[in-house]
Amino acid sequence: MSNEQDRDDGGGGATRDAGGCPDLTTNQGVKVGGDNNSLKAGPRGPTQLEDFILREKITHFDHERIPERVVHARGEGAHGTFEVTQSLADLTAAKFLQKVGQKTKVFVRFSTVIGERGSTDLPRDVRGFATKFYTEDGIFDLVGNNIPVFFIQDAVKFPDLIHAAKPEQDKAIPQAATAHDTFWDFASLTPEITHMLLWAMSDRAIPRSLRMIEGFGVNTFRLVDAKGQARFVKFHWKPRLGTHAVVWDEAQKIGGKNPDYHRLDLWQAIERKQFPEWDMAIQVIEEKDEASFPFDVLDATKVWPEQLVPLQKVGRLVLDRNPDNFFDETEQVAFCPSHVVPGIDFSDDPLLQGRLFSYLDTQLNRFQSPNFHELPINRPVSAVDNNQREGFMRHALDKGPVAYSPNSLAKGCPFHAGVRGFNTYPEKIDASKVRARHPRFGDHFGQAELFWRNQTDPEKRHIISAFSFELSKVQSVSVRKRMLDLLSQVDMTLAGRVAANLGLTVDDPNAAMKRLQTDWTTYGVTSPPGQRRDYANVKAPELSMFYTVKDTILSRQVAILIADGVDGAQVDAMKAALVAGGAVVEFVAPTLRPVKRSDGKTITPDKSLQTAESVFYDAVYVPGGPPSVAALKKVGKAIHFLNEAYVHYKSIAATDEGVDLLMSTSILPPGGKEADLFKAPGMVGSRAPADVAKVAQQFTAAIAQHRHFDRVDVARVPA
Ligand code: HDE
Numbered sequence: 233m234s235n236e237q238d239r240d241d242g243g244g245g246a247t248r249d250a251g252g253c254p255d256l257t258t259n260q261g262v263k264v265g266g267d268n269n270s271l272k273a274g275p276r277g278p279t280q281l282e283d284f285i286l287r288e289k290i291t292h293f294d295h296e297r298i299p300e301r302v303v304h305a306r307g308e309g310a311h312g313t314f315e316v317t318q319s320l321a322d323l324t325a326a327k328f329l330q331k332v333g334q335k336t337k338v339f340v341r342f343s344t345v346i347g348e349r350g351s352t353d354l355p356r357d358v359r360g361f362a363t364k365f366y367t368e369d370g371i372f373d374l375v376g377n378n379i380p381v382f383f384i385q386d387a388v389k390f391p392d393l394i395h396a397a398k399p400e401q402d403k404a405i406p407q408a409a410t411a412h413d414t415f416w417d418f419a420s421l422t423p424e425i426t427h428m429l430l431w432a433m434s435d436r437a438i439p440r441s442l443r444m445i446e447g448f449g450v451n452t453f454r455l456v457d458a459k460g461q462a463r464f465v466k467f468h469w470k471p472r473l474g475t476h477a478v479v480w481d482e483a484q485k486i487g488g489k490n491p492d493y494h495r496l497d498l499w500q501a502i503e504r505k506q507f508p509e510w511d512m513a514i515q516v517i518e519e520k521d522e523a524s525f526p527f528d529v530l531d532a533t534k535v536w537p538e539q540l541v542p543l544q545k546v547g548r549l550v551l552d553r554n555p556d557n558f559f560d561e562t563e564q565v566a567f568c569p570s571h572v573v574p575g576i577d578f579s580d581d582p583l584l585q586g587r588l589f590s591y592l593d594t595q596l597n598r599f600q601s602p603n604f605h606e607l608p609i610n611r612p613v614s615a616v617d618n619n620q621r622e623g624f625m626r627h628a629l630d631k632g633p634v635a636y637s638p639n640s641l642a643k644g645c646p647f648h649a650g651v652r653g654f655n656t657y658p659e660k661i662d663a664s665k666v667r668a669r670h671p672r673f674g675d676h677f678g679q680a681e682l683f684w685r686n687q688t689d690p691e692k693r694h695i696i697s698a699f700s701f702e703l704s705k706v707q708s709v710s711v712r713k714r715m716l717d718l719l720s721q722v723d724m725t726l727a728g729r730v731a732a733n734l735g736l737t738v739d740d741p742n743a744a745m746k747r748l749q750t751d752w753t754t755y756g757v758t759s760p761p762g763q764r765r766d767y768a769n770v771k772a773p774e775l776s777m778f779y780t781v782k783d784t785i786l787s788r789q790v791a792i793l794i795a796d797g798v799d800g801a802q803v804d805a806m807k808a809a810l811v812a813g814g815a816v817v818e819f820v821a822p823t824l825r826p827v828k829r830s831d832g833k834t835i836t837p838d839k840s841l842q843t844a845e846s847v848f849y850d851a852v853y854v855p856g857g858p859p860s861v862a863a864l865k866k867v868g869k870a871i872h873f874l875n876e877a878y879v880h881y882k883s884i885a886a887t888d889e890g891v892d893l894l895m896s897t898s899i900l901p902p903g904g905k906e907a908d909l910f911k912a913p914g915m916v917g918s919r920a921p922a923d924v925a926k927v928a929q930q931f932t933a934a935i936a937q938h939r940h941f942d943r944v945d946v947a948r949v950p951a
Pocket of ligand 1: 387388390565566567594
């Protein structure tokens with residue numbers, strides 16, 4: 233052998249005594265001497281076909297991918313526990329919902345809908361919120377979204393919706409965005425979509441964190457009690473940290489600078505033991521009352537306003553463990569709305585009915601096997617016993633000759649559970665088969681208007697901007713105009729302001745409706761509008777994000793801008809106050825070199841201005857120390873950091889000479905007076921170093937507000 237040193241097949245390659253570190257093996261459990269080189273005819277010769285080590289390794293690698301989900305491809309998950317806080321024994325026989333304090337293990341997967349698996353976390357999109365409950369009665373999957381309504385009323389339109397929203401089929405553009413012609417063409421010809429569009433153009437579609445989204449089962453289910461009586465139910469998740477969003481400019485920047493922003497945020501919060509928590513709440517409608525509401529309980533484009541159907545908090549969800557392996561758990565978890573347990577049943581919602589078929593079908597495509605329920609993440613904790621057999625990758629070892637029922641040779645086992653098992657609710661149906669939609673599904677605008685009316689002014693401004701952004705990206709002027717006609721059915725201010733941004737006009741809603749009807753007839757609309765229902769007397773503050781939880785800075789990210797000579801006492805006081813409130817504080821300096829404080833100590837920066845961006849933080853503080861401020865004044869990125877934080881309505885604090893750095897930004901208009909600096913909402917600070925404790929207190933209160941949308945002059949600031 234000419235090159236003995238390079239041999240790694242036991243002839244000199246690195247080996248380690250098995251002191252806890254296992255030896256490398258093949259998939260057959262055979263220890264491998266070494267695999268740094270393939271087996272060749274001489275060190276420069278061709279590879280040998282007999283090299284089973286090479287072939288096994290490369291073949292396995294070649295087959296590593298499974299098809300990504302056709303929708304909701306990008307996601308992240310976590311393990312946790314669901315705990316009952318109010319017994320549902322009077323409403324359902326589901327065993328896991330009976331007793332206060334009862335706990336059930338869960339796995340939750342969050343997702344975006346449209347983007348591919350490698351896309352970004354912050355497109356404007358709906359977020360999936362799917363929960364697998366490992367109950368003693370078997371798996372219950374609550375496969376929900378962060379928006380309580382849906383785009384369409386009937387599952388048969390789902391492929392059309394998704395084809396329109398996904399990248400256009402000829403050029404595969406754009407990725408993870410609805411801002412293109414095909415989506416808005418479909419939308420303008422699908423009037424039932426109107427309510428959902430308002431939600432999708434609201435800040436709900438650009439969450440600050442997955443820990444700060446609501447969850448909704450969207451479809452109507454049934455709870456069936458021990459006596460067999462059923463009631464309609466909707467499921468909700470309410471985040472303990474409140475429902476919060478970023479602003480659109482920020483979302484786009486985060487998308488480029490850290491596409492894994494939400495994934496990392498969820499992971500790090502759990503690692504820090506700041507466990508995300510939600511309350512589970514339900515709304516219940518008695519079957520006898522179903523006709524007494526302005527909406528049809530089977531229509532997934534409608535909410536049940538809380539004033540009409542109050543929420544009851546019944547449980548608590550805590551996510552307290554990150555997955556061990558992304559593929560094995562987050563990717564391979566397989567949710568199906570058809571996975572219900574005794575005590576939970578379906579309604580006739582035609583969207584839900586189609587979903588009951590689609591999810592099982594899509595899992596067969598993803599796993600190429602009907603045995604995906606045997607994967608560890610999908611396995612129920614209750615026994616699985618039936619006569620289903622074989623198929624690709626079967627793991628269960630089914631013993632004995634019997635795989636059929638009825639049988640006597642296995643004593644009849646497994647036997648029907650009868651009343652102890654799942655028995656479909658015996659709903660009475662007396663109908664003719666029709667391919668049609670019920671007229672009660674025809675109110676496409678009443679709740680869209682209700683939603684719009686219940687938004688605060690900043691929220692309305694954001695919705696107008698979102699429609700304007702998306703429709704400006706649409707090339708077809710006729711599609712833009714048709715969308716404006718549709719918006720005029722909701723609110724003329726909304727339609728008019730969007731029209732102005734597009735350089736178009738809208739006339740009166742009646743004329744618009746005539747044009748729409750002509751187009752809808754021409755192009756074959758799915759479900760033309762019928763009778764509009766009146767929600768004038770309904771107040772629905774829950775539709776706004778403004779009234780959400782705003783009393784905590786738990787897990788908020790705060791940057792402290794520092795350079796050599798920074799005042800140590802001010803930094804310590806501010807950091808201590810923020811950490812006491814549960815915030816995560818990071819020191820950001822021009823470089824990663826340790827920074828010398830005024831008192832001679834050093835601070836190792838967490839980030840440098842090369843990688844730290846204001847969009848990754850909820851708030852920023854500038855401490856005093858003349859050399860520190862002088863150095864930061866010379867770094868354009870530091871000035872930009874503050875300008876951008878201001879434009880994104882974030883809380884900003886400064887003490888002592890730190891105020892000088894703020895005076896070097898564009899936060900004040902040219903010639904603006906220092907006395908005005910801290911008059912703007914969310915701006916706090918003082919020239920007096922001794923005020924740092926007071927400033928920290930005001931800063932904490934400001935950060936808890938999340939954003940200061942009443943800052944009216946941000947458009948002036950370059951960022
Ligand atoms: Fe889904 N949806 N969906 N969907 N959906 C899927 O199943 C489908 C709908 C939702 O993290 C797919 O496993 C149809 C509503 C979430 O793994 C697929 C219709 C809601 C997830 C599918 C809907 C959802 C999915 C693709 C119209 C909110 C991700 C991959 C009737 C209540 C689950 C998969 C995860 C995933 C079909 C509408 C939520 C193709 C046909 C309404 C959270 O089966």
